[in-house]
Amino acid sequence: MAKGAHVSETPATKFLREQRVDFSEHPYEYVEHGGTAVSAKSLGVDEHNVVKTLVMENERAEPMIVLMHGDRSVSTKNLARQIGTKSVAPCKPEVAQRHSGYFVGGTSAFGTRKKMPVYVEKTVLDLDRIYINGGRRGYLVGIEPAELMRVLPATSVEVALEE
Numbered sequence: 001m002a003k004g005a006h007v008s009e010t011p012a013t014k015f016l017r018e019q020r021v022d023f024s025e026h027p028y029e030y031v032e033h034g035g036t037a038v039s040a041k042s043l044g045v046d047e048h049n050v051v052k053t054l055v056m057e058n059e060r061a062e063p064m065i066v067l068m069h070g071d072r073s074v075s076t077k078n079l080a081r082q083i084g085t086k087s088v089a090p091c092k093p094e095v096a097q098r099h100s101g102y103f104v105g106g107t108s109a110f111g112t113r114k115k116m117p118v119y120v121e122k123t124v125l126d127l128d129r130i131y132i133n134g135g136r137r138g139y140l141v142g143i144e145p146a147e148l149m150r151v152l153p154a155t156s157v158e159v160a161l162e163e
Helices: 011-018 035-043 076-083 093-100 122-126 145-151
Strands: 024-027 050-058 063-069 072-074 088-090 118-121 130-136 139-143 154-157 160-162
Touching (some): 011 130, 035 050, 035 130, 050 076, 050 093, 063 122, 076 088, 122 145, 122 154
Parallel strands (some): 050 130, 063 118
Antiparallel strands (some): 050 088, 072 160, 130 139
16 A cells, blocks of 8 residues: 555545544555454554454344454444344445445445444543544544544444453
8 A cells, every 4th residue: 555644535534524533544554364453563553442343233134333442352242232132243244345335354434335323342432542444455544532423323332352
């Protein structure tokens, strides 16, 4: 990816600009299946501050977005219990792409194709700054967590599991 300070516009960055969110751009060398460990190392930040965007669905195949610390995983049982549904499971990559409009590995919570409920791990909101996908593989944006709650219909949940 280019080493410049600006990366071409994505639906996510367009959404953030429209919402007047102050964000920094962080391109990095994308590694297939590298996950947040690779992006955190590349950016020189704690993996706990890198937030992964997961597209999941309930038992009725209704999609949702779950935002989780990079070094944690989601307890789907606890999530289902907290949001009042029977079950929650990750979407297949092609289904996630259809709902979000983004390729897996580049999924952003911002500017999604379909409006979906967003659930964010409560402790993410306690961080000073988070790094979250900006709408393409190898590209994170840095924002203040309070901005998530301002611009997304996000609900905080407590569903983190140690990885």
